[in-house]
Amino acid sequence: MxxxxxxxxxxxxxxxxxxxxxxxxxxxxxxxxxxxxxxxxxxxxxxxxxxxxxxxxxxxxxxxxxxxxxxxxxxxxxxxxxxxxSGDINLGASIVISKALLPSRSAPDGSSVATSDPAEVAVQLLARSNGTDWDLRSGEIDGALAVRQEGVTPADPGRGADLAGRSVRYTVSVPGNPSQWFLAVFSTTGAGDPRDDLADALVEWFDALMATFRWSWA
Structure with missing residues (x-):
């Protein structure tokens, strides 16, 4: 490579x-x-x-x-x-793309280095889940380290979320920039239940979509 x-x-x-x-x-x-x-x-x-x-x-x-x-x-x-x-408007799903800088760690000599080890990244992301029951695993997407999280977010009428939602988040390391991470977050309410068959099918679809992910260079 x-x-x-x-x-x-x-x-x-x-x-x-x-x-x-x-x-x-x-x-x-x-x-x-x-x-x-x-x-x-x-x-x-x-x-x-x-x-x-x-x-x-x-x-x-x-x-x-x-x-x-x-x-x-x-x-x-x-x-x-x-x-x-074709029949109706479906706004029961979304994909949000963003980027983030994960916290660095201290090297033995006291310098600050970017976190790139899969286990360390997984620990950081798990710590950010605030104790909720999120499925977490790591792998690669287009040759880059990727950590996948999946879980259910509760309804929050105050923010316009009248139904609980199913979320899948891919956190992907950016090649050539070990401190920067690409985030792709898929959310769906399914047919009204975040664990119903429609939600399961949409999550499978999103995982298949992320398998098509490719970096591009100008």
């Missing part, structure tokens, strides 16, 4: 066409939500009554704005949402 001397400039994921990518750092949540909803509803057959579509489109825009605002507060890079108009 060729040694990586510079960090990648981006990444690729083979997402289905009905998922949209929303850049979060542009800061135009209202404009972005309106554009995405308008493009989605433009594909609705013309014989569907407008008086039925308008309230639904406004609700979709509201949910999009909320999702974008949450991602902005988390300082995410982008968010992916499914926009399916």
């Amino acid at each position: 060729t040694e990586v001397t510079s960090p990648p400039t981006g990444y690729r994921l083979l997402l289905p066409s009905d998922w949209v990518q929303i850049p979060v750092r542009q800061g135009r949540a209202e404009e972005t939500a309106h554009r995405i909803a308008a493009e989605a509803f433009a594909r609705v057959p013309s014989d569907v009554p407008r008086d039925k579509l308008t309230p639904l489109r406004l609700e979709v825009e509201r949910r999009l704005r909320a999702a974008i605002a949450d991602a902005q507060r988390a300082k995410a890079l982008e968010i992916y949402l499914p926009m399916r108009l």
